[in-house]
Amino acid sequence: MSAAPGGSGVITSTAAELAARIHAREITSVEVTQAYLDRIAEADGAIHAFLHVSGEQALTAAAEVDAALADGKAPASPLAGVPLALKDVFTTTDAPTTCASKILEGWVSPYDATLTTRLRAAGIPILGKTNMDEFAMGSSTENSAYGPTKNPWDTTRIPGGSGGGSAAALASNQAPLAIGTDTGGSIRQPAAVTATVGTKPTYGTVSRYGLVACASSLDQGGPCGRTVLDTALLHEVIAGYDPRDSTSRDVPVPPVVAAARAGAAGDLRGVKVGVVKELHSDSYQSGVIGSFDAAVAVLKELGAEVIEVSCPNFEYALSAYYLVMPSEVSSNLARFDAMRYGLRVDDDGKHSAEQVMAATRAAGFGPEVKRRIMIGTYALSAGYYDEYYGQALKVRTLITRDFDRAYEQVDVLVSPTSPFTPWKLGEKVDDPLAMYLSDLCTLPTNLAGHPAMSVPSGLSADDGMPVGFQIMAPALADDRLYRVGAAYEAARGPIV
Amino acid sequence: MLDDAERGPAVPAISRDEVAHLARLSRLALSDTELDQFAGQLDSILSHVRTISEVAAADVPPTSSPNPATNITRRDEVVPCLTPEQALSGAPAQEEQRFMVPQILGEGE
Numbered sequence: 001m002s003a004a005p006g007g008s009g010v011i012t013s014t015a016a017e018l019a020a021r022i023h024a025r026e027i028t029s030v031e032v033t034q035a036y037l038d039r040i041a042e043a044d045g046a047i048h049a050f051l052h053v054s055g056e057q058a059l060t061a062a063a064e065v066d067a068a069l070a071d072g073k074a075p076a077s078p079l080a081g082v083p084l085a086l087k088d089v090f091t092t093t094d095a096p097t098t099c100a101s102k103i104l105e106g107w108v109s110p111y112d113a114t115l116t117t118r119l120r121a122a123g124i125p126i127l128g129k130t131n132m133d134e135f136a137m138g139s140s141t142e143n144s145a146y147g148p149t150k151n152p153w154d155t156t157r158i159p160g161g162s163g164g165g166s167a168a169a170l171a172s173n174q175a176p177l178a179i180g181t182d183t184g185g186s187i188r189q190p191a192a193v194t195a196t197v198g199t200k201p202t203y204g205t206v207s208r209y210g211l212v213a214c215a216s217s218l219d220q221g222g223p224c225g226r227t228v229l230d231t232a233l234l235h236e237v238i239a240g241y242d243p244r245d246s247t248s249r250d251v252p253v254p255p256v257v258a259a260a261r262a263g264a265a266g267d268l269r270g271v272k273v274g275v276v277k278e279l280h281s282d283s284y285q286s287g288v289i290g291s292f293d294a295a296v297a298v299l300k301e302l303g304a305e306v307i308e309v310s311c312p313n314f315e316y317a318l319s320a321y322y323l324v325m326p327s328e329v330s331s332n333l334a335r336f337d338a339m340r341y342g343l344r345v346d347d348d349g350k351h352s353a354e355q356v357m358a359a360t361r362a363a364g365f366g367p368e369v370k371r372r373i374m375i376g377t378y379a380l381s382a383g384y385y386d387e388y389y390g391q392a393l394k395v396r397t398l399i400t401r402d403f404d405r406a407y408e409q410v411d412v413l414v415s416p417t418s419p420f421t422p423w424k425l426g427e428k429v430d431d432p433l434a435m436y437l438s439d440l441c442t443l444p445t446n447l448a449g450h451p452a453m454s455v456p457s458g459l460s461a462d463d464g465m466p467v468g469f470q471i472m473a474p475a476l477a478d479d480r481l482y483r484v485g486a487a488y489e490a491a492r493g494p495i496v
Numbered sequence: 497m498l499d500d501a502e503r504g505p506a507v508p509a510i511s512r513d514e515v516a517h518l519a520r521l522s523r524l525a526l527s528d529t530e531l532d533q534f535a536g537q538l539d540s541i542l543s544h545v546r547t548i549s550e551v552a553a554a555d556v557p558p559t560s561s562p563n564p565a566t567n568i569t570r571r572d573e574v575v576p577c578l579t580p581e582q583a584l585s586g587a588p589a590q591e592e593q594r595f596m597v598p599q600i601l602g603e604g605e
Contacts, residue, residue, distance in 0.1 A: 110578050344589070349599075362527075378518055381521070433537075475562070
């Protein structure tokens with residue numbers, strides 16, 4: 001992995017280490033934030049993780065943290081002063097929010113997302129907004145209207161998607177923390193292919209207010225980091241009930257930081273782990289299966305009891321997802337009508353509002369967004385609704401029941417995060433279905449609303465590229481991910 | 497609409513004309529080139545996802561959200577909201593504190 005010339009210790013430190021040094025006043029938040037801004041200036045030309053860098057605002061926020069600490073005040077949060085990269089799908093009043101779409105080019109939101117507000121209140125400087133597949137639809141960031149992000153492990157390969165910018169920023173030491181969103185794997189798959197950590201929390205536990213909607217019953221913001229503990233620290237900052245999100249759950253945040261610290265001791269005795277038979281296939285890349293099997297062996301060495309479980313309806317998760325998700329997309333993206341904000345074309349007095357709307361949407365949306373809007377329109381149309389959307393919702397119930405039965409036997413389920421290591425840029429651009437198949441292992445948890453994490457399991461023996469190990473848990477048991485993830489991470493040791 | 501018996505594997509899941517109709521419904525003024533490309537891609541995607549009809553689920557209740565909730569309301573209290581200037585800040589065109597839009601009704605309507 002690339003490190004800064006001169007071996008700057010700041011940009012290779014964990015967020016937990018940086019927070020401890022900032023709070024002990026051994027280093028200032030301004031120094032840390034400036035080190036990352038310097039790194040971005042140096043490295044991001046080759047990676048393109050950021051769509052917008054907010055240097056001035058980040059330094060101002062950092063200076064406020066330093067001033068409060070100098071006044072003897074307690075840190076606003078355990079991560080106060082540690083900067084972060086924010087996926088460009090959360091609204092910010094001091095930087096554009098584009099969702100990597102031309103239809104929102106240059107748009108600045110009049111309000112902050114709740115997640116943005118929580119970051120600001122926690123004293124976390126926002127370095128900038130990260131690249132993504134347009135409106136979070138994709139698995140490679142190649143659907144960004146502003147050009148793809150490159151994988152720092154091999155810049156000819158994809159960084160995953162949709163949150164490839166956030167994952168690549170972490171992997172290239174351009175940020176110590178990042179935020180993603182996960183509708184079908186958009187936090188976990190980028191984490192897997194960049195050897196970083198990412199968690200999709202339980203649906204409803206991180207506010208969606210100000211998260212530009214892709215598929216509302218699936219979308220979930222979540223934390224990304226370079227270590228399990230860093231990810232847990234960020235998880236606790238962003239999670240919590242929000243009355244502005246009607247699907248927000250008014251329940252205590254699971255004790256994920258305590259679980260990560262306990263897990264790091266490396267004792268998994270008494271923990272039952274289920275290997276999902278349907279997510280372990282000969283059709284997966286052999287190096288991925290090899291890495292996964294080795295990780296399972298590590299869990300056994302740590303004392304976990306491992307059994308195989310079957311979730312027969314997972315076979316239909318891809319079909320259910322690619323009906324439910326586009327249906328919600330076609331409805332949510334109707335708001336981009338060229339009337340109240342965003343792009344407007346052909347408004348020359350000769351075209352009707354409807355013509356302007358259709359021309360603007362054709363000019364402003366990229367191919368994948370158009371495809372999904374049309375698939376959703378199809379699945380929801382009269383005559384097909386019961387056969388497609390209605391049937392997909394029933395299969396969603398069956399998939400959730402598969403999980404429920406499995407969790408009667410085990411505490412967590414595990415699988416590879418992605419069937420493949422990062423592929424070459426351009427390889428699957430013209431074959432949407434092949435791209436969708438890379439989400440095979442991550443989709444079931446989104447349909448059920450459960451939490452899941454990807455933690456690096458080393459490099460694939462066949463191509464030397466990163467592999468991710470997925471840990472899944474029942475709703476509101478996010479802490480189990482961190483206990484198992486931290487134990488595995490400690491036993492695994494450094495990747496390179 | 498064809499039923500499953502009539503729609504053999506060789507029959508496309510969706511025709512180019514149907515894709516053009518979907519584009520109109522979706523308010524997407526697509527070019528002919530786009531329609532040509534999307535027709536094949538949508539056919540391949542829909543051919544895959546329609547395997548979902550194989551699942552026997554007639555008696556299974558649907559799940560539209562993992563967190564079902566009904567009638568979530570806020571307290572009936574006046575709280576600060578966006579000013580007209582903030583609400584209009586991203587408008588493509590505005591006039592007298594209103595969003596200005598192209599003509600909606602045709603001549604004589």
